[in-house]
Amino acid sequence: MKKRMNGYLLAGLILTGILVGLTLLGIFWTPWSPTAQSTDRFLPPSLNHLFGTDKLGRDIFSRVLRGSGTTLAVALQTIVIGGCLGTLVGAVTGYFGGIADEVLMRLNDVLTAFPSILLALLVISLLGPENRNNLVVALGLVFIPGFARVTRTAFASLRDVNYITSARLMGASNKRILLLHMLPNTTRVLLPALTIGFNNAVLAEASMSFLRITPLETSLGYMLSEAQGMFSAAPWYALGTGLTIAALVFGVGLIGEGLQRLGKEAA
Secondary structure, eight states: OHHHHHHHHHHHHHHHHHHHHHHHHHHHOOSSOTTOOOSOTTOOOOSSSTTOBOTTOOBHHHHHHHHHHHHHHHHHHHHHHHHHHHHHHHHHHHHHOHHHHHHHHHHHHHHHHSOHHHHHHHHHHHHOSSSHHHHHHHHHHHHHHHHHHHHHHHHHHHTTSHHHHHHHHTTOOHHHIIIIIIGGGGHHHHHHHHHHHHHHHHHHHHHHHHTTSSOOTTSHHHHHHHHHTTTTTOHHHHHHHHHHHHHHHHHHHHHHHHHHHHHHHHO
16 A cells, blocks of 8 residues: 555656656747747647647747746645635634634635635636736635635644643643644645645636636646637647646646545554
């Protein structure tokens, strides 16, 4: 069992590492300019153009490399906002309980009652779709309830264990107990939740860009939307872009599965 669990984690790290490495490479170098147009339109995949070209003669592989950077950046920023705020809310409600638990979790339930995409659209309509930061804030708010529920459960289960009670009796502050005693012991729950949240953030960004809610023309979702209109002439556009999204989600999903299995083994 241990060998199989390590296999999930190893496979996920390798696949995700390759994709992240190519994405970082695309920030500094691409085989062709992602925006340069030419007369070589609708060329099929070849050694010269790995993913072919689109209706404007742009190299699709170069655009995927650049678009992956945008998608990854939005997903990471979304998880930072949603993960940090959600973990804070969950830690406070799970540890203190009482009025804080009732108020914050009822607010959390209100956010959960809205469909995630609808809530994101509502926030974007209030902030305006003009830039990427508004999309990050909108998606970050959408992910707060999920992280809050997971964290609340984890902290509540540790609140009355012996070593926490001992630390409290020895005069340890609540801040010290939360950060040094409880948070490290919830990582086996939080880390898999982060991988799931990251995958959901990637898909959410791709969905919003696919619908062209925000002007992220270099994101994978936007390119997939472009590919929809030329599927009959250049099916490789949708295939290359879609497989990149699928491979990224699959790789991070393998990491999450491996972490979950390791956590169960440690427990």
